[in-house]
Amino acid sequence: MDEYLASTLNTAVIERLDYLDRLVSKGDxxxxxxxxxxxxxRLTDAWRALLELHAPDEHSRCPECSGWRRPRRHPCTVWTIAHQHLIAADGSPAAGAGRHAAAAGRSTVAVLGAS
Structure with missing residues (x-):
């Protein structure tokens, strides 16, 4: 995908999300x-398609986030973000989870709660 097409795609998606936000907050x-x-x-279909791409393989790794040299265990960032926004009460990230938590001396394992 060339740079112009990527930029156009990015702008179109962001503008659509902004439009939906405005409609929710200011619409009658x-x-x-x-x-x-x-x-x-449409949004649930989009989430399902995205999560299907990031479903764990037979080795419990995310095929989309894994690279040749660096396999990523499931749940990957996409699943963690889905949980934060669809399941967690306030949509905020779990404190102390994620790959940057190690730099702050916190656990790097995110635990997804049962719902």
Missing amino acids: EPSRAALAETEIA
Whole structure:
């Protein structure tokens, strides 16, 4: 994908997300109801497609995040972010989890709770 196409794609996606945010925060009741009828299914389909790409392989590794030299265990960052935003009460990241936590002397293992 060339740089111009990547930039155009990025801009289009960000603008769509901004539009949906505006509609949710400033739209009237009928607009928000219409949004729920159309966009929730599209967003859940998108999440499912993304999570399917990051489903663990037979070695419990994420095939998308793993490289030839550096395999990534499941759950990868995509699954962790999905959990934070879809399951966690406030959508905030788990304190002390992730690869940058080690630099601060915290555990680097994120534990996903059962729902």
